[in-house]
């Protein structure tokens with residue numbers, strides 16, 4: 001999970017450098033876009049896998065009931081935000097949408113959710 005959150009932060013950084021180039025009116029550098037796409041796709045996939053592993057571990061290894069913690073619900077919202085960011089990102093990638101501001105806003109909300117899940121996850125550590 002720490003690895004996937006690190007990837008997500010690197011993807012955010014690459015995305016923000018695309019945003020700065022766009023707001024300056026410069027052409028977005030192709031290398032930056034490739035970097036963003038590579039990092040962001042890996043991050044979204046890993047976050048979904050990590051999210052799925054959470055309840056499996058809670059139920060099988062810990063003997064808890066699933067989704068009884070605040071962490072689980074924060075994580076559910078967060079994974080939804082990352083998924084929405086990713087779906088819109090793919091539409092941008094293929095030129096089927098131009099809603100870059102909405103993509104950036106979803107990315108920001110997802111990052112805030114991840115920070116909250118991070119904090120709420122610590123009390124669960126054995």
Ligand code: HEM
Pocket residue numbers: 008011012014015016018019020022028036037040041043044082085086087088089090091092093100101103104107108110111
């Ligand atoms: C499958 C996942 C994703 C894809 C395919 C994707 C695709 C893209 C594309 C194509 C752009 C360039 C838009 C343009 O200038 O035309 C972009 C920008 C951006 N992306 Fe992503 N993205 C993904 C996930 C993420 C994630 C996970 C984050 C951060 C948590 C993120 C943050 C950003 C930001 C901040 C921008 C700049 C938007 C702007 O110019 O205002 N993206 N993304």
Ligand code: HEM
Pocket residue numbers: 001002005047050051052053054055056057058059061062065066067068069071072075076078079114117118119121122124125126
């Ligand atoms: C690095 C920060 C995080 C830490 C330290 C952390 C820690 C934990 C721990 C200790 C558990 C209990 C599972 C067990 O030990 O058996 C757990 C469960 C879980 N985690 Fe995380 N987590 C973090 C981030 C995330 C994120 C970002 C997501 C998803 C977006 C997530 C999704 C879940 C889910 C869905 C559960 C199952 C909880 C339940 O069913 O009640 N976690 N996490």
